[in-house]
Amino acid sequence: MQNMMTRREFLTKGLTIVAAGATAPMFLTRTALAINNPWDQALTAPTTGRLDGPILVVVQMGGGNDGLNTVVPFAHDEYYRARPHLAVPQQSVLRVTDELGFHPGLKPLKALFDDGRLAVVQGVGYPNPNRSHFRSMEIWHTADPAGTGPRTGWLGRLFDSECPNCGPTAGLAMLGAEMPLAMQGGSGRAVVLESPQAFAFHPLAGGGAQEVEAYRQVMQPVPGEEPTVDFLTHTAMDAILASDDIRRVAGRLSDTGGPYPRDPFSLKLRLVSELISAGSPTRVYYVGLGGFDTHAAQAGRHDRLMEQLGAGLDAFVKDLTQKGLSDRVLVMTFSEFGRRVAENASAGTDHGAAAPMFLIGANVAPGVHGPHPSLTDLDQGDLKFQMDFRSVYATVLEHWMGIGSQQILSGRFPTLEILRPRVGVPRSG
Amino acid sequence: MPSGLEPFSPSAQDRWDVGKTGHLLRRAGFGPLPSEIAQAVQVGPDRAVDALFAFPSDAPSPPSFGEIRQSEARVDEMIAEFIRTKTKPNDNPQLRAAYEEANRAHGRALVALTSWWFDRMAKTRAPLQEKLTLFWHGHFTTSAGDVHDAIAIYNQNQLFRQFAAGNFARLLDGVARDSAMLRYLNNDANRKGHPNENWARELMELFTMGIGHYTEADILESARAWTGWTLREYRTFEDRRNFALKPALHDDGPKTFLGQSGNLDGTDVMRIILANPATPRWIAGKLAKFFVSPTPDPDLVEAMARQLTASGYEIAPVLRAMFRSQAFYRPEVVHANIKSPVEFVVGAVRHLGIADPDWPRLGFLAGDAGQRLFYPPTVKGWDGGQAWINAATVFSRANLAGALLSGKFGTPDITALSSIETMAAQLLQRPIASSRKTVVARAIKNIGREAGIHLMMSLPEYQVS
Numbered sequence: 026m027q028n029m030m031t032r033r034e035f036l037t038k039g040l041t042i043v044a045a046g047a048t049a050p051m052f053l054t055r056t057a058l059a060i061n062n063p064w065d066q067a068l069t070a071p072t073t074g075r076l077d078g079p080i081l082v083v084v085q086m087g088g089g090n091d092g093l094n095t096v097v098p099f100a101h102d103e104y105y106r107a108r109p110h111l112a113v114p115q116q117s118v119l120r121v122t123d124e125l126g127f128h129p130g131l132k133p134l135k136a137l138f139d140d141g142r143l144a145v146v147q148g149v150g151y152p153n154p155n156r157s158h159f160r161s162m163e164i165w166h167t168a169d170p171a172g173t174g175p176r177t178g179w180l181g182r183l184f185d186s187e188c189p190n191c192g193p194t195a196g197l198a199m200l201g202a203e204m205p206l207a208m209q210g211g212s213g214r215a216v217v218l219e220s221p222q223a224f225a226f227h228p229l230a231g232g233g234a235q236e237v238e239a240y241r242q243v244m245q246p247v248p249g250e251e252p253t254v255d256f257l258t259h260t261a262m263d264a265i266l267a268s269d270d271i272r273r274v275a276g277r278l279s280d281t282g283g284p285y286p287r288d289p290f291s292l293k294l295r296l297v298s299e300l301i302s303a304g305s306p307t308r309v310y311y312v313g314l315g316g317f318d319t320h321a322a323q324a325g326r327h328d329r330l331m332e333q334l335g336a337g338l339d340a341f342v343k344d345l346t347q348k349g350l351s352d353r354v355l356v357m358t359f360s361e362f363g364r365r366v367a368e369n370a371s372a373g374t375d376h377g378a379a380a381p382m383f384l385i386g387a388n389v390a391p392g393v394h395g396p397h398p399s400l401t402d403l404d405q406g407d408l409k410f411q412m413d414f415r416s417v418y419a420t421v422l423e424h425w426m427g428i429g430s431q432q433i434l435s436g437r438f439p440t441l442e443i444l445r446p447r448v449g450v451p452r453s454g
Numbered sequence: 455m456p457s458g459l460e461p462f463s464p465s466a467q468d469r470w471d472v473g474k475t476g477h478l479l480r481r482a483g484f485g486p487l488p489s490e491i492a493q494a495v496q497v498g499p500d501r502a503v504d505a506l507f508a509f510p511s512d513a514p515s516p517p518s519f520g521e522i523r524q525s526e527a528r529v530d531e532m533i534a535e536f537i538r539t540k541t542k543p544n545d546n547p548q549l550r551a552a553y554e555e556a557n558r559a560h561g562r563a564l565v566a567l568t569s570w571w572f573d574r575m576a577k578t579r580a581p582l583q584e585k586l587t588l589f590w591h592g593h594f595t596t597s598a599g600d601v602h603d604a605i606a607i608y609n610q611n612q613l614f615r616q617f618a619a620g621n622f623a624r625l626l627d628g629v630a631r632d633s634a635m636l637r638y639l640n641n642d643a644n645r646k647g648h649p650n651e652n653w654a655r656e657l658m659e660l661f662t663m664g665i666g667h668y669t670e671a672d673i674l675e676s677a678r679a680w681t682g683w684t685l686r687e688y689r690t691f692e693d694r695r696n697f698a699l700k701p702a703l704h705d706d707g708p709k710t711f712l713g714q715s716g717n718l719d720g721t722d723v724m725r726i727i728l729a730n731p732a733t734p735r736w737i738a739g740k741l742a743k744f745f746v747s748p749t750p751d752p753d754l755v756e757a758m759a760r761q762l763t764a765s766g767y768e769i770a771p772v773l774r775a776m777f778r779s780q781a782f783y784r785p786e787v788v789h790a791n792i793k794s795p796v797e798f799v800v801g802a803v804r805h806l807g808i809a810d811p812d813w814p815r816l817g818f819l820a821g822d823a824g825q826r827l828f829y830p831p832t833v834k835g836w837d838g839g840q841a842w843i844n845a846a847t848v849f850s851r852a853n854l855a856g857a858l859l860s861g862k863f864g865t866p867d868i869t870a871l872s873s874i875e876t877m878a879a880q881l882l883q884r885p886i887a888s889s890r891k892t893v894v895a896r897a898i899k900n901i902g903r904e905a906g907i908h909l910m911m912s913l914p915e916y917q918v919s
Contacts, residue, residue: 239905243912253791264846264848
């Protein structure tokens with residue numbers, strides 16, 4: 026019985042192991058030959074060193090965020106007519122243009138906007154909007170509205186094609202205990218992380234290193250096992266390797282960030298900032314804020330969510346700036362859909378369609394991009410989308426990550442002028 | 455006998471043995487013990503399956519809600535006083551304090567209720583009843599995060615237990631009138647002229663038909679039909695736990711729902727949904743996914759759906775046929791499911807003989823591993839299957855087993871787990887792969903018996919069901 030190999034051994038001997046398939050961790054079983062692209066630094070960069078690749082932080086607002094009360098069309102009477110109880114009063118809107126302004130809870134984001142570090146993309150959606158939370162969330166995660174492609178996530182495919190030698194922590198999800206579909210690909214290059222301390226096998230008192238080693242050994246796959254057992258062993262091997270990575274980083278975590286609010290969303294962002302500054306090789310972080318399904322008594326709930334979102338992102342950006350890391354990080358917010366234009370009887374709103382997205386970072390082209398969707402020309406009571414979300418993804422992939430988007434998105438979507446080119450990233454036509 | 459549900463008949467080549475009964479009892483319960491498995495072998499498939507359906511007729515006594523009643527009574531009195539004197543409570547600090555105390559009482563009671571249910575799962579003589587209660591909780595979801603009312607959540611839990619293997623049409627009717635559900639999906643606020651679509655949508659998408667069998671217009675028409683299915687006027691806390699039909703709030707105008715027109719109400723909507731062929735398929739598919747395999751055989755699902763229709767939606771007969779079927783015992787189905795965190799915790803407590811477990815803390819740890827009772831992540835419930843397992847939950851399960859062994863959550867009794875063979879029989883209900891056996895044996899010799907048990911409970915074979 027051979028001992029578990031170290032990750033470095035895997036990477037140096039990896040290609041011979043791939044042939045054996047069954048005994049390699051999932052993230053190596055489909056490894057192509059190493060390609061020297063800026064994304065694929067697992068072979069070239071020591072995990073302890075400071076990397077300088079671009080980092081994407083996706084913020085998922087689960088439940089369907091009310092876009093109209095987030096970026097408020099305060100100059101439009103139709104908005105106030107449709108929402109007698111829920112409309113944000115004109116005097117509280119934080120105006121950013123002659124017709125639009127932010128929800129008052131987003132004061133910190135308004136400051137980022139004024140500072141030229143926040144872009145708003147208006148009316149983002151997709152054709153034939155689906156008003157089911159799950160189907161619509163699946164569409165955003167797979168970037169496949171027709172549902173005809175493989176059930177993998179757009180970020181999972183990014184890791185598969187651009188990052189063949191990245192380790193299992195190329196993606197880190199902090200959304201709860203489940204791995205978001207967006208990060209699932211053909212190979213396990215993303216892990217779910219709730220706390221770095223818990224992310225390890227803890228031996229019994231007196232078990233020590235001996236028991237940890239035994240755990241590594243019993244988790245080795247055995248050829249010919251049932252598919253479910255096989256899936257478990259491969260996941261466990263990825264976990265063991267990722268755990269080594271995380272613990273190396275966790276050993277360097279310092280609680281030096283500025284003050285963050287105490288809610289779970291902000292604390293996740295604080296951990297992201299810590300991991301980045303500790304040199305984690307992670308390229309994409311996925312953070313969730315839930316509770317946006319405001320069918321009833323929306324006002325107070327949505328106000329609090331806006332405040333949470335604003336305060337958390339504000340603390341995060343300030344922290345990164347202070348650490349000199351803000352140039353490396355782009356934040357992108359999205360929700361599975363907006364809400365219906367008209368409020369319902371429960372002082373809430375029902376499932377809708379198009380909604381705005383935020384991009385936050387040093388490289389954004391600041392301002393409001395795209396006109397506000399019409400409040401009168403509606404599709405079954407909902408705003409009509411005017412910007413396909415896959416164009417936003419394509420822009421992030423090409424102009425921020427510096428990689429082609431066509432293969433990942435199974436099609437060519439025009440990029441938008443919402444990001445300034447990063448140094449060294451060619452602009453695609 | 456329709457194809458898809460042909461019964462399994464034991465033969466010399468294919469015996470009714472511990473492999474089969476272990477599989478049956480794992481799926482129909484929580485962490486079966488070797489004695490129970492041996493008993494099921496002895497009585498044969500018919501009696502083993504029949505025994506699963508011997509549900510106790512008496513309702514389990516609930517945890518005490520005395521503290522809640524007291525704190526609510528104080529609020530109710532104040533409200534009554536405001537009503538009597540026609541004063542507006544505006545921001546009355548005493549009222550606010552009394553409200554907050556009631557909220558805290560509910561929080562404590564929800565922890566107690568979770569512990570009560572866990573304990574029942576671990577100790578019941580009718581594990582299938584609790585397994586089905588858990589199934590319905592994941593199907594007709596309600597989160598205590600939204601409905602912070604321990605009594606309403608308990609009432610819903612009892613509804614699921616009462617109809618666990620009963621009639622689905624009656625269960626559905628009970629759910630439509632259930633106060634926790636009415637609040638969770640806002641039908642309590644769905645009234646004439648201002649429909650709230652939340653319940654109408656999820657009723658079809660998740661609870662009965664599945665996506666793709668109706669249009670957005672059907673959802674709106676259904677929402678209109680459900681107007682006025684609400685709660686009693688809110689004067690006391692208890693009013694919020696009682697269903698009321700309010701004609702004044704009901705839109706009794708003509709509607710067209712799934713092709714049928716008339717002055718429909720909620721009862722009509724349920725009748726039309728239950729008559730739609732998508733519904734028995736959806737329910738059969740969900741039952742098969744939960745009990746048989748993440749990718750159940752379409753013939754099996756189709757046969758179960760036909761039987762549901764033929765029996766007028768009786769659940770017990772279709773489950774009985776499923777547990778007796780060849781399809782249920784196929785090799786590719788055995789070990790194809792993954793234990794949910796709740797199953798894992800309850801099974802581990804049973805396997806380790808922990809008589810008085812610290813359920814409140816174990817409940818939170820099951821939550822860290824992905825399943826917190828009464829707090830499903832979304833209205834869709836828990837995805838289950840491989841979604842239970844990722845790099846983080848692999849560790850949380852192994853560490854949970856270690857914490858249980860260490861006596862942090864109650865005193866284990868592991869005298870029965872004296873050798874690697876007895877460990878495998880009790881924990882895995884199957885032989886252990888030889889390469890792993892060598893490692894575990896070495897750990898037992900060099901570190902101790904507990905380390906061997908810990909490793910075994912960390913194995914992939916212990917995570918599957």
